[in-house]
Amino acid sequence: MQDNEIYYFQIAHGNWTGNFSFKIVHFGRLMREAPLPEQLWAVALHLACRLAQKQVITSTILGYPGSRVARSWAVVTANTFVFTPPVRLYALRGHYQLDPDGTNVVVRMREEFGPIPLLFHRDTRATARITDEGRRAEYQRTMFGSAWQGVYEVAPTSDEVHVRYSSAWGELKYTVRKTQLAAPLLRRSVSDAEMRLVAIAEQLDRLTEEQRSRRDMKAVFTGVYAQMSYALSRVLQQREIEVATQPRLIVKKVNDPDWVAALAEAFVARYLGAVDAYERGRYTPRHWALVFDTLKTRALTEIDALALTMFAHIVADLPHALCDVGAAPGSSEQLEDFEVVNEVASQQVADMKQRFADTYGSLYGWLDLLDGQIADVFLDRRVRELRSLAWYTAARLRGSQAARLDAEAQITRSVEEFVSDLLDVGHAPVALAASLFRRVVARRVRW
Numbered sequence: 200m201q202d203n204e205i206y207y208f209q210i211a212h213g214n215w216t217g218n219f220s221f222k223i224v225h226f227g228r229l230m231r232e233a234p235l236p237e238q239l240w241a242v243a244l245h246l247a248c249r250l251a252q253k254q255v256i257t258s259t260i261l262g263y264p265g266s267r268v269a270r271s272w273a274v275v276t277a278n279t280f281v282f283t284p285p286v287r288l289y290a291l292r293g294h295y296q297l298d299p300d301g302t303n304v305v306v307r308m309r310e311e312f313g314p315i316p317l318l319f320h321r322d323t324r325a326t327a328r329i330t331d332e333g334r335r336a337e338y339q340r341t342m343f344g345s346a347w348q349g350v351y352e353v354a355p356t357s358d359e360v361h362v363r364y365s366s367a368w369g370e371l372k373y374t375v376r377k378t379q380l381a382a383p384l385l386r387r388s389v390s391d392a393e394m395r396l397v398a399i400a401e402q403l404d405r406l407t408e409e410q411r412s413r414r415d416m417k418a419v420f421t422g423v424y425a426q427m428s429y430a431l432s433r434v435l436q437q438r439e440i441e442v443a444t445q446p447r448l449i450v451k452k453v454n455d456p457d458w459v460a461a462l463a464e465a466f467v468a469r470y471l472g473a474v475d476a477y478e479r480g481r482y483t484p485r486h487w488a489l490v491f492d493t494l495k496t497r498a499l500t501e502i503d504a505l506a507l508t509m510f511a512h513i514v515a516d517l518p519h520a521l522c523d524v525g526a527a528p529g530s531s532e533q534l535e536d537f538e539v540v541n542e543v544a545s546q547q548v549a550d551m552k553q554r555f556a557d558t559y560g561s562l563y564g565w566l567d568l569l570d571g572q573i574a575d576v577f578l579d580r581r582v583r584e585l586r587s588l589a590w591y592t593a594a595r596l597r598g599s600q601a602a603r604l605d606a607e608a609q610i611t612r613s614v615e616e617f618v619s620d621l622l623d624v625g626h627a628p629v630a631l632a633a634s635l636f637r638r639v640v641a642r643r644v645r646w
Contacts, residue, residue, distance in 0.1 A: 201301025205333030
């Protein structure tokens, strides 16, 4: 592997935690170089780090061999008093595009300041050079209206990274340790089945960027779908994945990787086909037309959009995809492989819930409390149940004409009922509160 691949796919991939510090070393230069809003944020972070007992940074970096993309989520919290919860100071989401030259990286970042992320956030960019066989990274970026240079140095044990950023007026440092040791990636050619999964993920990544550029709410699900595909490719490679919600998820060995890849291709083809048909004004399956119309016309949060599209895709498309690849009801090996895929999907959903909690802070908890349907579809157990139900729905679709028509009608009713239950406001005060809250949050889409 090249230097940038070694760093993001082997060394950095996983969960990290450590101590964080930030200080202003020259107030006069800060006042001369940075705009007033940036000065205020810099001073606030400086005071928070001086007054708090301890500042903690936690981060997750996910990158999968065969891809040219990695992602990160990081949160800095401050412990103030013994009996009070930590206060969130700063959060960052990063998208890393690895250059084929093996050294350079282009980074897009979403920064959020303070405990109320919906109010104070911005998008920024950075560049990085990875050298020394992935053990050193040099970043160039803008923070608080000024140019900063960062150096990341990996310890010989590969489980600790020392980071130092500096500018003309400030200094930022942190040291993080990996919360678990990642299994070494095998230096071998990637199998055909793995590359088919990576190709799916990269196609979804590209579509995500296109949808985000036009502020299309389908981008929320498409981006999550890409991460699930990357995770599944990793399972085919070495039978394990790492998620933010637990140190390591070990899954069973896949019996037939080619069948798993074929199922993934048939499954994603139904979603991509529906997206293309809808955007071209052509016939779109009833369940997708309902969901896409809702995304286009209703005031929704990203959480709503993800719940709707995920439910429709699993309930309506997965049974047909299983029929497309000839899933045999009596095949124990296919059923075992299907359960492996279900396990990956459910754990990725649990991981995704944590990312939403990090992104929205307490707002996620309030919306979850006001609208239990969101919690229901996001529960990893519920996702596993929906996918298992799809296996038996596929058997009905392969049955008699009457059984097939009944199964199709039940699929459509299920999606219609979910959309109605999630979004239609009743007369109860809680339902009205959920609707009002949704309208407020939906105005601040987190892209």
